[in-house]
Amino acid sequence: MKTMQDFYVFLETAKQGSFSKAANVLDLTPAAVSATIKRLETQLDTMLFVRSTRNLRITAEGERFREKCQIAVDAIEEGIQLLNQKEDVLQxxxxxxxxxxxxxxxxxxxxxxxxxxxxxxxxxxxxxxxxxxxxxxxxxxxxxxxxxxxxxxxxxxxxxxxQRVVCASPHFLQTSRDIRHPTDLEALNCLSFMLFSANHSRWRFFQGQDWTEVKVSGNRKANDGDVVKRWVVAGKGIGYKSLLDVSEELLAGKLIRLLTDWHGEPAxxxxxxxxxxxxxxxxxxxxxxxxxxxxxxxxxxxxxxx
Structure with a gap:
């Protein structure tokens, strides 16, 4: 399938932005990659890349062709994979x-x-x-x-x-003040997730066209989302978690969703x-x-x- 091979070369070249890098990935020579691109450009009567001595940049026409080319390659590959499946058994x-x-x-x-x-x-x-x-x-x-x-x-x-939701355990809520607005969180013990020493302590909320961001603090932080949730379930503070992460606890009543008039950040x-x-x-x-x-x-x- 010569045309398919040409498409693979074109897509990899567009991805790598370099004849030599694409050649390395495809186990070809840079000259072979360059020749393939020239052949495609001749067949399409369109310049796909702008070349210079140091740079390779895809053209606007090349970008449009890449989108359609990717769709075509994906469809053909999916068809080949389906044909190769034996008796529809996944393995x-x-x-x-x-x-x-x-x-x-x-x-x-x-x-x-x-x-x-x-x-x-x-x-x-x-x-x-x-x-x-x-x-x-x-x-x-x-x-x-x-x-x-x-x-x-x-x-x-x-x-x-x-999306992210604010939640706490029933036990914690028995001993805390009412939470009616995101800014109320600033005075409460909020448990944060951290990654690479960056503390995710700015929580954002949306209500219609309005939004607000609050800087929270608390006495517990962890680089593991499961640890943060366990603390929240144990009543140690308030969490700002993905709804799916805390779904079982919400359904079981172990956690209660707060600030339901507001939407958390999309997740x-x-x-x-x-x-x-x-x-x-x-x-x-x-x-x-x-x-x-x-x-x-x-x-x-x-x-x-x-």
Whole structure:
């Protein structure tokens, strides 16, 4: 499939911004990559890249072609993968990174259910609140909050409606003042998550077109989201957590959602991977399974009385 190979070369060159870097990834020579791009430009009668002695920049026409080219390549690859599936049996190994709290307390039981349905799939899990470097670490995909800053990453939605919520245990609320406005939090013990020594102590809230940000403080901080939640459940203070992270505790009455007239910061959940070629049928089915589970969990929490 000569055309497919040319498309791969073009997409990798656009991604790397360099003939030599693309050649290194594709195990080709820079001359072969350059010749392929020239051939494509001749066939399309369009300049795809602007070259100089030191730089390579994709043109506006090249950018438009890249979008359509990626769609075409993805569709063909998905068709090939489907043809190669034997008797629709999903099999293989998935290496998956995920945040500590939602991974340990919510997603792991769902993965057990998924593997019961697909016994020929094996899954390796990495639990960490630090962002796994997916270009250097041996993982196929990661479950992450928020759209990745790296625009070359592929991000498939799992629960886009998810947001952060303020919550506390019934015991803590028995001994604390009324909380009617986000600024009331400034006088209370708020438990923070920290990452790489950066303390997430600025909590933002939205109400219609209005928004406010409060600087909170407290006597406990942790670089593990699960630890913060355990403290909140134990009545040690107030937390600002992803709704999905605390969903089981909210449903069980172990935590109570506060400031329900305000919306916390968006915390959309995505399945992220470096390249669409890593989206195997097994990984796509797992993403769909988790998306359905998360959506149902979010709906159950949204139905709780406020």
């Amino acid at each position: 293989g190994d998935i290496k998956l990174s995920m945040p500590s709290d939602i991974g340990r307390n919510l997603i792991l039981p769902w993965i057990d259910e998924f593997m019961d349905q697909h016994p020929q799939i094996s899954i390796s899990v990495v639990l960490s609140d630090s962002l796994t470097n997916m270009y250097t670490e041996p993982v196929d995909a990661a479950i992450r909050y928020g759209i990745p800053g790296d625009s070359t990453m592929v991000a498939l939605p799992i629960c886009q409606e998810n 959309p959940l995505y399945l992220v991977c470096p390249d669409r070629r890593q989206l195997t049928p097994e990984l796509r089915i797992l993403r769909e399974f988790l998306a359905e589970k998360c959506q149902n969990q979010w709906i159950r929490c949204e139905k709780l009385p406020r």
